[in-house]
Amino acid sequence: MNLPVVQPNSTSSESPTGDTRRHLLDLDTDDLQIWLKENGHPGFRAKQVQNWVYQQRATDFQQMTNLPQPLRELLEASFVIYAASESEAVSSSDGTEKLLVRLPDGGEVECVLLRDGIRRSICVSSQVGCAMGCVFCASGLDGVDRNLTRGEILEQMLRLQARLSADERLSHIVMMGMGEPLANLDRVLGALSVAKSPEGLGISPRRITISTVGLPPAIDRLADSGVPYNLAVSLHAPNDDLRTQLVPVNKNIGIDAVLDAADRYFEANGRRLTFEYVLLGGLNDSDDNAKELVSILRHRNVMLNVIPYNPVDGLPYQTPNKQAIASFREVLEAGGINVKFRQRKGGEIDAACGQLRRNRGKAIS
Structure with a gap:
């Protein structure tokens, strides 16, 4: 489906093209x-x-x-209906499709369609850039420009939905693209209210996931909303020293506060928590790291998603070797942790968050 390229500004009364709609x-x-x-x-x-x-x-x-x-x-x-345009669209042999969406003010965000069996999942951005500073992530290398509007978040969903064939149906939504969703919570919740509505996209809240590095006050606000979205906390380390090294915002929060807020979210809606753990070769992939994870998670009703790192040009971090991955998994499973090692998808199209925008910028410059 060919979508229009009209570009009115969704954050001010008039766009650079002079369109005031x-x-x-x-x-x-x-x-x-x-x-x-x-x-x-x-x-x-x-x-x-x-x-x-x-x-x-x-x-x-x-x-x-x-x-x-x-x-x-x-x-x-x-x-x-559509305020942005598609700067680039790429697809992978595994069925993954990624869009680089250019906003009326010139900012760009990424969103992804993933095909896995009968599942059709989309990953959507909430900000232009990111302020959380995760050292291995391409999204935050240039900081954050601004929050996306409710409409800009919804437009990503619709553009990805439009890429589905007539016999495909959108099944899952993940707020795990560029930006920190809980730093733009009101607009994210506004967009998701349409996504979950039977008169909107009709996606069950139980098939909608919000990912966060862990902002306790916002997690509590999300719990107070009363909607049983899945919460995925990007942990990436089992202790404060290592987590602050990898996720600098942790310095002002602390891993205990993040875990406590996640526990409160579980108590509020009963949905099993998900913790995300990007596995970085030589940094957080040791057996000792795995044992620490076991100690902080084994008494919680959680699923641990372990994601072998998808390398980003210009960053020094590497994917762990197969032996390290296997040993890490063995320790977790022996400790009784529900763990899933996520299969890398879309690697040939810069599917890791922020990669397409960054690599395209390099090519232009």
Whole structure:
């Protein structure tokens, strides 16, 4: 499906192209109903418009044939469905597809479609860049520019959904792209409210995962939302000294505070916690590291996702060798940890978060 390249600015009233139309995806149902009534149209049309966008994959208001022609013309004059454009789209032999999406203000974010059996999962960004400073991650090498809007997050989802064939259905959403989702929590929750709605994308909250390096106050806010999203905490180390080395923001938080907040989240909604652990050769892949992990996790109802590092050009970190990976796994399993070693997907297309944007920038410069 060819998506439009119109680029109104979703963060200010006018884009660099001079287009003053609003981003439709920034409006929730109530906002759209108010706009319709102010312009002399019944509020029930809002759900018709949203059905076309979210379920029938419409990319143009003229496709909305159950709307009166004058309303279609008014919508077209007032809004755009897609505010960004696709700078680059790449695909891998394993079915992974990755988009580099260029925003109206010139910023770029990445999002990924992953095919695994019958699962069709998408990984979506929440910020332009990232401020968390994980030393091995390409997303944060240049810091963070800004939060994405609700509409910019939703647009990534729709662009990836549009790449599915007629017999494919989106099944899972992961907020694990560029940025820290809990640092942009209000807009992330706004976008996910559409993702989980039967009138939106219709994805069960139990198939939606929010990934975080661990921001305790925001984890508590997420728990208070009452929606049973899966929480994935990017741990990456079993102790404060090593975690602060790899995830500098940990210096002001501490691993105990992160674990305690994760426990409170589990108590609030009963969903088993996931901890992510990127395995870096010679840094956090020793048997002693594995034993420490066992000591802090074995009494918790958790799944540990271990991810062998996907190397990034210009960074000194390496994928562990097969022997180290096997030994690390053996220690964890012997300690009774539920562990899954994630298969690397999309390596040939720079599928690790932030790689495509960074490598493209190098090529342009």
